[in-house]
Amino acid sequence: MTSTSQVTVDEVLARYDPVIGLETHVELGTLSKMFCGCPTEFGAEPNTQTCPVCLGLPGALPVVNVKSIESTIRIGLALNCTIASWCRFARKNYFYPDMPKDFQISQYDEPLCTDGYLDVLVDGEPFRVEIERVHLEEDTGKSLHVGGATGRIHGADHSLVDYNRAGIPLVEIVTKPIAGTGGRAPAVARAYVTELRELLRGLDVSDVRMEQGSMRCDVNTSLAPKGAAEWGTRTETKNVNSLRSVERAVRSEMIRQSQVLDEGGRIVQETRHFHEDTSSTTSGRSKEEATDYRYFPEPDLVPVAPDPAWVEQLRAALPDSPSIQRVRRQAELGLSDDEMAWLVNSGALQLFADTVAAGASAADARKWWLGDLARRANAEDIELAELAITPAQVAGLARLVAEGRVNDRLARQVLDGVLAGEGDPEQVVVARGLAVVSDTSALDAAVDAAIADNPDVVAKIQNGKVAAVGVLLGSVMKATRGQADAAAVKAMIAQRLGVNL
Amino acid sequence: MASGEASAVEVAQAHLDRIASDDGTLHAFLRVDADGALASARAIDARRVAGEPLGPLAGVPLALKDVVVTKGLETTSGSKILAGWIPPYDATITTRIKNAGIVILGKTNMDEFAMGSSTENSGFGPSHNPWDLDRVPGGSSGGSSAAVAGSLAPLGIGTDTGGSIRQPAAVTGLVGHKPTYGGVSRYGLIAFSSSLDQAGPFGRTVLDTALLHEAIGGHDRADSTSIPAPVPPVVAAARAGAGGDLTGLRVGVVRELGGLGFADGYEPGVLSRVSETVELMAGLGAEIVEVSCPHFGYALAAYYLIAPSEASSNLARFDAVRYGLRVGDDGVRGLDEVMALTRQAGFGPEVKRRIMIGTYALSSGYYEAYYGQAQKVRTLISRDFAAAFEAADVLVSPSTPTVAFRLGARTDDPLAMYAADLCTLPASLAGTPAISVPCGLSEGLPVGLQIMAPALADDRCYRVAAAVESTLDARRGHPLLQEVPLR
Secondary structure (H helix, E strand, O other), X not given: OOOOOOOOHHHHHHXXXXXXXXXXXXXXXXXXXXXXXXXXXXXOOOOOOOOOOOOOOOOOOOOOOHHHHHHHHHHHHHOOOEEOOOEOOEEEEOOOOOOOOOEEEEOOOOOOEEEEEEEEEEOOEEEEEEEEEEEEEEOOOEXXXXXXXXXXXXXXXXEEEEOOOOOOEEEEEEEOOEOOOHHHHHHHHHHHHHHHHHHHHHHOOOXXXXXXXXXXXXXXEEEEEOOOOOOOOOEEEEEEOOHHHXXXXXXXXXXXXXXXXXXXXXXXXXXXXXXXOOOEEEEEEEOOOOOOOOOEEOOOOOOEOOOHHHHHHHHHOOOOOHHHHHHHHHHHHOOOHHHHHHHHHOOOHHHHHHHHHOOOOHHHHHHHHHHHHHHHHHHHOOOHHHOOOOHHHHHHHHHHHHOOOOOHHHHHHHHHHHHOOOOOHHHHHHHHOOOOEOOHHXXXXXXXXXXXXXXXXXXXXHOOOHHHHHHHHHHHHHHOOOOEOHHHHHHHHHHHHOOOO | OOOOOOOHHHHHHHHHHHHHXXXXXXXXXXXXXHHHHHHHHHHHHHHHHOOOOOOOOOOOEEEEEOOEOXXXXXXXXXXXXXXXXXXXXXXXXXXXXXHOOOEEEEEEOOOHHXXXXXXXXXXXXXXXXXXXXXXXXXXXXXXXXXXXXXXXXXXXXXXEOOOOOHHHHHHHOOEEEEOOOOOEOOXXXXXXXXXXXXXXXXXXXXXXXXXXXXXXXXXOOOOOOOOOOOOOOHHHHXXXXXXXXXXXXXXXXXXOOOOOOOOOOOOHHHHHHHHHHHHHHHHOOOEEEEEOOHHHHHHHHHHHHHHXXXXXXXXXXXXXXXXXXXXXXXXXXXXXXXXXXXXXXXXXXXXXXXXXXXXXXXXXXXXXXXXXXXXXXXXXXHHHHHHHHHHOOEEEEEOOOOOOOEXXXXXXXHHHHHHHHOOOHHHHHHOOOEEEEEEEEEOOEEEEEEEEOOOOOHXXXXXXXXXXXXXXXXXXXXXXXXXXXXX
16 A cells, blocks of 8 residues: 555656556457357356356367457457467466366467557647557456455355356457656556547447446556666556546556655565555555466467458458547537547547437537536546446437426436436436426416515516516425426516516 | 167167176276166167168167266266266267267276376276286276277277377277377367377277267367368278288388387287288288388377376366365365365376476476477477378388286386387377277287378278288188187
């Protein structure tokens, strides 16, 4: 844990240069698993999507899902990588109960894609992140530790394993070490992951949902004294599952490492766990006594040798890059450069576009996402994507306002209801009784009562003190619990009193 | 059976009776599936009565090595760690055996996880050689060889990683063939060494063996290393070879396998039977040449790095989590401890030895020197074969340097045990086909001749083996197996 006296990133940079690196795991959205025909849907009952192959039963053998190779090659091409003309899978051997064979089929020294890059914008400036490799491997199952205080294996009464995820194709995208960022290191990390997610979404190879774990990041961070020739010892922070966390993980590791170094300490090469709640990391297992994975070529699979003509077909059919798509989208959505940059950086461009696609005007989408929703996310210190509202619900809210069924003030109450999980906007309106009162007989009665109950206010208005109408308005609003249209009430009062308001 | 002389049920029952009377002595079977065998025999009889077309082996009983997964029938691979495991699926060859109408009598004994040459490494006690009950029936497929040689079953299935079909066939007087790697599906074979394992047939004659090969062979999409090609014409070759004409065939005698200067460890009786048979082949019209395969001498060392390396990874899954044995799970001990206790109790000493050798050979810093180097030797052995097959159509050698050894004779000396595979290892490492065919007796015990062919030319093995078999049987006046001592 970090000590109590916090230093700032600026203070860190006065003495140290950071080097970062990112390893991103992406679950491919193939219909079946990587080595068998089992389905890949998220959220099924435990162990219902398994077979002898993905359970690693004695005798069962893997057969490669060609679609997973195709998706990996497309990712490699979109990241400007070289595609291997011949490569092999390898076994990564280690014992873990959520891994059915006690080895993972992965790639080692012969990855499918190597040496690419991804250009990102950081504070409006272009920055090139170099890609070391893109390779394909199988995902593991999930362990559930029951009965302990921490949810970890230590102290648990017993453990359950769900193998539904075991064997889902997983692509690992590894950057080269990213140096020379200075204070922009946290922002570069975030911008890279954001851009990578857009790119993968555009390729339609994964649903890239960080909160469901279909996209997961490990962040490597090291510090070296300013001007030093050699880089420092790195740590690998795991469990970084949102864009904001990527940024914070880098920042908190920079600060923690600088404090250790300032005190004359030594950085231990280790895995660290990121905690969303405190934005800090804690020590995991040390890599200095690391497992020897005893990699060797997977003898149950034949080498992969993609036909160059096929690779060229895939290259020709790639969609536009995210940056080109953004130029087109910005024009379609009528966004200013600043608004566009803000949406991209907050990872909300897709939410915005989906809101427009769901029927809202660009102006309404802007009003909600850049206005109320941005304020609420900010107040709660979460990402826009983490708000409990879908683009379709935002569009529904905009529609209620446009149709005059709620006013702005009521719309915010509807929003409260949606965010509180009370359902779609329409359901919240009904459940909370929030529709604007347009029943004239009820309004008539309320206006009449307000006039009858306030003879002195009426006299003031009729004597020209028109501002006093606010009292009558307030009385009507109170009687209708705020559900009347203020302009309409004002007009009714004016008509009854025979004055111009 | 086809002529109606005997029903499949009668044949199955006769063999079950034979097992009941003799298997107490031989211990060929780990479990006998009498109900299953009789049920499939009844089904075959019903189909025959209904006039359905049936394959040549329909109704013929078979002894299945316990390394082959059988749905609903306990499968242990000879290991205590899998005792009680009932597989939920059939191996591809199990399915093919059933589809051919072959009647599975039960699962046969073997060295644990197919690691051994005598069945003495079985977790459930050794099998005995019907020729001499004090001797081993070979291994690892020794339960199947004992069953077929002891007339408990007419057909058997073995698997051969370094010689585990050919060596037991040789020492029990049977025909046994290791197909080209990828010629028979590995889906559902409990893996020992994935790049070497191959299932294959045992028979009392070359033709029986070829018929069984044809039934189990051919491409399987569930095995990535399966060859997408039809089964070589092994049955036709066995029939053609029985005519005894080898005119024009070039037979290469491998100097490094028992030849001049390389005879250390080979029994003189074995070498005599083999050289007599080579002379016999010359008499049938074959041209005999001597070939040299200089890297065969490194086969044993390379094999004992590659096979244990792959085994150390393949056997990791026996971890007490999902199936099989679990020891020490008392609610207090942690996962690692339960895993260690289970593997300690469940694996026998030879399996542990190979897991340790393999783990060491693959470990960081040693990989290149051991596993990497062994793979290079493998390439050199393949090149030796390629060069030899320029000069010869088939290569011959003894199948094993000695006749069946006595139970217990080599159990304390792993290296002596490994030497039983000296002649069979090169073809395993090269992935090429090889057959063992009986070529006489030495001191009253069978000697096998190994015939090796290029990849995918399995039919050549059968053709030459059939010529040797028919000529020797004619000279002797009866098949060699008739000389198995009657009990």
